Amino acid sequence: MTTATSTDFHDKSGSTLKEWIFTTDHKRVGVLYLVGAIAAFIVAGIMALGIRLEQMSPGESGLINYFVLDFAKTMPTGTAYNVALYFHGAAMILAFLIPALTGFAANYLVPLMIGAPDVAFPRINALSLWLFWAGILVALMTFFVTDKPDIMWTGYPPYSVTTTANTALYVFTVHLIGFSSILGAVNFLVTIIYMRAPGMGWDQMNIFVWTTFAAFMIQIVFVPVLASAVTLLLFDKYMGTGFFDPTRGGDVLLYQNLFWFYSHPAVYVIFLPAVGLLFDIIATQARNHVFNYKACVYGGIIGILAITGEVWIHHLYIAGMPDWLRIGMMVSTLLISVPVGLLLISLWGTMYKGAIHYNVSMWYAVVCLFLILVGGLTGIPLAITSMTVHLSETSFVHAHFHFIMGLMATFAVFSAVYHWFPKITGRSADSAIAKWALWIKVIGTQVTFWPLFIIGVQGMPRRYWDYAMFPQFETYHTIATAGAFLIAIGVILMVGGWVWSAFYGPKTDSNPWKSKSIEWTHAESPPGPGNFPKPVAVDPYWTPYNYIEWDHDKY
Amino acid sequence: MLKRFETLITAGAAYLLMAGIAVAGTPHAAAPGGIKNPAHEWNIVWEEILWDLWIVGGIFAIVAIWLLVKFRAKSPDQVGSAPPLNLDKALAWALVPAALFMADDFLLAAKGWSLWNLQRTVPANAMEVKVTGNQWYFEYDYGNGVTDTDLTVPVGRPVVLRMTSNDVIHSFGLTEYRVKEDIMPGRITHIWFYPDKPVETAVVCVEFCGNSHSQMTNAVKAVPQADFDAWMAKKLEKKKPAAAAQPAAPAAAEPAKTQTP
Numbered sequence: 001m002t003t004a005t006s007t008d009f010h011d012k013s014g015s016t017l018k019e020w021i022f023t024t025d026h027k028r029v030g031v032l033y034l035v036g037a038i039a040a041f042i043v044a045g046i047m048a049l050g051i052r053l054e055q056m057s058p059g060e061s062g063l064i065n066y067f068v069l070d071f072a073k074t075m076p077t078g079t080a081y082n083v084a085l086y087f088h089g090a091a092m093i094l095a096f097l098i099p100a101l102t103g104f105a106a107n108y109l110v111p112l113m114i115g116a117p118d119v120a121f122p123r124i125n126a127l128s129l130w131l132f133w134a135g136i137l138v139a140l141m142t143f144f145v146t147d148k149p150d151i152m153w154t155g156y157p158p159y160s161v162t163t164t165a166n167t168a169l170y171v172f173t174v175h176l177i178g179f180s181s182i183l184g185a186v187n188f189l190v191t192i193i194y195m196r197a198p199g200m201g202w203d204q205m206n207i208f209v210w211t212t213f214a215a216f217m218i219q220i221v222f223v224p225v226l227a228s229a230v231t232l233l234l235f236d237k238y239m240g241t242g243f244f245d246p247t248r249g250g251d252v253l254l255y256q257n258l259f260w261f262y263s264h265p266a267v268y269v270i271f272l273p274a275v276g277l278l279f280d281i282i283a284t285q286a287r288n289h290v291f292n293y294k295a296c297v298y299g300g301i302i303g304i305l306a307i308t309g310e311v312w313i314h315h316l317y318i319a320g321m322p323d324w325l326r327i328g329m330m331v332s333t334l335l336i337s338v339p340v341g342l343l344l345i346s347l348w349g350t351m352y353k354g355a356i357h358y359n360v361s362m363w364y365a366v367v368c369l370f371l372i373l374v375g376g377l378t379g380i381p382l383a384i385t386s387m388t389v390h391l392s393e394t395s396f397v398h399a400h401f402h403f404i405m406g407l408m409a410t411f412a413v414f415s416a417v418y419h420w421f422p423k424i425t426g427r428s429a430d431s432a433i434a435k436w437a438l439w440i441k442v443i444g445t446q447v448t449f450w451p452l453f454i455i456g457v458q459g460m461p462r463r464y465w466d467y468a469m470f471p472q473f474e475t476y477h478t479i480a481t482a483g484a485f486l487i488a489i490g491v492i493l494m495v496g497g498w499v500w501s502a503f504y505g506p507k508t509d510s511n512p513w514k515s516k517s518i519e520w521t522h523a524e525s526p527p528g529p530g531n532f533p534k535p536v537a538v539d540p541y542w543t544p545y546n547y548i549e550w551d552h553d554k555y
Numbered sequence: 556m557l558k559r560f561e562t563l564i565t566a567g568a569a570y571l572l573m574a575g576i577a578v579a580g581t582p583h584a585a586a587p588g589g590i591k592n593p594a595h596e597w598n599i600v601w602e603e604i605l606w607d608l609w610i611v612g613g614i615f616a617i618v619a620i621w622l623l624v625k626f627r628a629k630s631p632d633q634v635g636s637a638p639p640l641n642l643d644k645a646l647a648w649a650l651v652p653a654a655l656f657m658a659d660d661f662l663l664a665a666k667g668w669s670l671w672n673l674q675r676t677v678p679a680n681a682m683e684v685k686v687t688g689n690q691w692y693f694e695y696d697y698g699n700g701v702t703d704t705d706l707t708v709p710v711g712r713p714v715v716l717r718m719t720s721n722d723v724i725h726s727f728g729l730t731e732y733r734v735k736e737d738i739m740p741g742r743i744t745h746i747w748f749y750p751d752k753p754v755e756t757a758v759v760c761v762e763f764c765g766n767s768h769s770q771m772t773n774a775v776k777a778v779p780q781a782d783f784d785a786w787m788a789k790k791l792e793k794k795k796p797a798a799a800a801q802p803a804a805p806a807a808a809e810p811a812k813t814q815t816p
Contacts (some may be wrong), residue, residue, distance in 0.1 A: 078766035150762050159723040159765055174748060246741020288635030293650035319737045320744040323675050327668055334660040341656040342649060348618060353637035355628035369619050377608045384667035386674055390597055390733040393726060393761035460729030461761045464769035469757040547634040
């Protein structure tokens with residue numbers, strides 16, 4: 001029995017296209033996930049610009065059709081707008097956030113953090129990656145078919161069944177990316193359970209490894225439910241079944257229950273790894289250990305895992321569910337604040353008596369601390385049933401989940417790219433332009449989403465391109481649209497900076513942050529095939545955060 | 556040993572506080588006589604929740620800024636010096652915040668539940684209107700043969716809407732009255748609201764329903780009772796000739812028929 005070392009892999013480290021396409025190396029799989037996720041982010045972001053332009057004033061802008069490549073304007077404005085909205089939502093969640101966190105970050109970092117040469121099933125890992133890319137291609141077909149899907153990322157029947165649009169593209173996108181997620185879950189759960197470096201106990205793992213573990217636990221339990229929901233939708237639309245058709249004994253609410261039974265936990269598939277990244281970035285940049293590690297893991301992460309499947313009715317507060325159920329899930333939803341609160345206290349505490357070294361990655365993390373507060377706290381009124389009967393389906397909801405997912409989770413991904421950029425490329429992406437890009441985005445996002453909170457409370461409905469009945473909201477929408485273009489400028493600067501830095505950035509040493517985590521201490525930058533020159537083993541008192549020696553008899 | 560007790564006492568006190576807050580937030584009996592307007596109650600609870608959010612968010616934000624400024628590295632090689640937590644402190648830092656968060660949760664839940672009971676208990680004297688959603692308009696049926704595509708209601712009387720849809724899911728969103736509920740084929744849902752002053756507002760469809768979703772709206776007119784009665788009388792009158800005009804002959808003939816034998 002021998003352990004793989006880097007020399008065994010030298011013949012597989014070429015950089016031809018073929019070697020990238022057929023790679024089974026977790027690091028390359030991770031990078032390819034990132035490329036796909038950022039591509040999806042950019043296309044979905046362009047859709048967002050179209051949406052904001054259309055919402056800038058009531059009535060037609062006449063521009064939205066161009067955004068969905070309908071140059072002949074065969075579609076009415078409303079439908080073209082709905083196509084843009086569908087693609088924006090579906091792509092941002094299924095093709096950007098989830099793949100960036102459980103695809104890119106998990107693939108690149110987890111084996112390195114636990115001292116493993118690769119994931120447990122490298123070929124299944126490659127299959128996951130290519131199912132994801134296939135999902136992206138099917139999603140992109142939206143723009144090239146005549147019956148473009150206009151059913152929102154939620155795809156509620158009966159509309160998604162009775163519409164003339166192509167619901168199948170949506171279903172197949174979910175199938176492909178869902179299958180990719182299930183395979184990824186099997187792979188990473190096995191990797192984390194069985195492939196930790198000798199000596200590494202559960203309480204010695206990086207918080208990001210824990211959050212990835214929790215996220216994939218959620219995926220493996222809940223993704224099949226989503227897959228079943230959209231498959232029944234496919235049967236209803238194309239095979240004449242009546243699962244969601246009340247005239248034939250079906251029930252329209254069945255779909256919403258199945259959909260949100262997955263899609264609420266999916267929020268934590270995004271939230272948990274994003275927070276895990278923040279923990280590792282902040283602990284490293286503050287050169288400090290995670291505050292109250294066990295409360296963070298067993299109270300915070302496992303607490304969320306325990307509660308996540310019992311709250312989905314809060315997406316159905318106004319959907320016509322029984323009154324008692326809406327109250328029951330109001331209480332369970334509010335109780336999410338307990339594990340989330342424990343996570344935040346640990347995150348804040350990690351800075352206490354630290355030595356915070358500020359760089360662009362840390363600044364992104366700092367911004368995330370404030371985004372998490374706004375996004376998390378605005379969820380509290382939405383957890384309360386009687387508040388939600390007014391706030392539901394308004395731009396208050398829209399702003400709330402954009403703060404937590406669209407901004408916090410996204411900024412956490414960007415922070416991670418900067419933090420591990422020296423690991424991935426051997427070069428630094430930190431520069432004045434990177435910082436400019438950050439602050440332009442910070443201003444842009446606040447200018448975009450705060451007006452939406454305000455008009456949301458006053459009743460501005462979501463998913464509206466025309467709001468002739470609310471002319472008083474035009475100023476707010478105009479301001480929000482200006483903000484969206486600021487964000488776009490920031491994103492162009494940031495992504496451009498990444499590409500430039502990957503080739504021409506200043507070279508760094510293998511551990512520029514003087515981190516104690518295995519991916520920095522034991523591997524080269526970038527790590528070779530097989531990851532570690534020598535097999536990794538850790539002693540019983542090792543942690544990824546042991547910046548100072550503790551008196552182990554005392555603690 | 557004593558230290559262990561200190562933790563327990565602190566945590567115990569926090570849980571007692573939690574219970575106290577939950578009791579304090581428990582709904583009191585509704586004021587006798589008169590109708591509580593759920594829309595006004597919504598505004599009151601909303602303000603209380605906003606205070607809660609600003610306080611919790613403010614504490615976290617101020618602490619974050621203090622930590623970020625106070626513990627910035629003074630030299631490139633400086634490392635953190637936080638001592639690890641012993642078991643007592645670790646437990647206290649988990650149980651006490653958990654108790655405080657739960658206390659706040661139960662306070663909010665109690666407030667929310669109280670308002671919810673008001674929102675879902677339809678007053679006995681409510682006027683009932685049937686609503687049907689279509690792509691892309693609402694239809695109103697007053698139960699006496701009068702139908703309309705705008706909603707007109709008298710001021711000073713609660714209105715209950717029994718709602719369903721002919722095609723896809725819509726949602727009946729009354730911004731002014733702080734209430735909304737989905738309407739869908741195969742089910743009947745309901746909401747009620749209390750128009751307490753004459754005002755013309757709009758209902759909007761707030762569940763995505765296709766191309767003209769954002770134009771699915773109509774006026775909601777709350778008018779004084781006298782005006783409402785006049786409007787209803789006019790509607791009934793308009794309806795009568797219309798109803799009488801077509802089956803005029805049989806309608807006229809019928810009584811004659813019954814009388815003949």
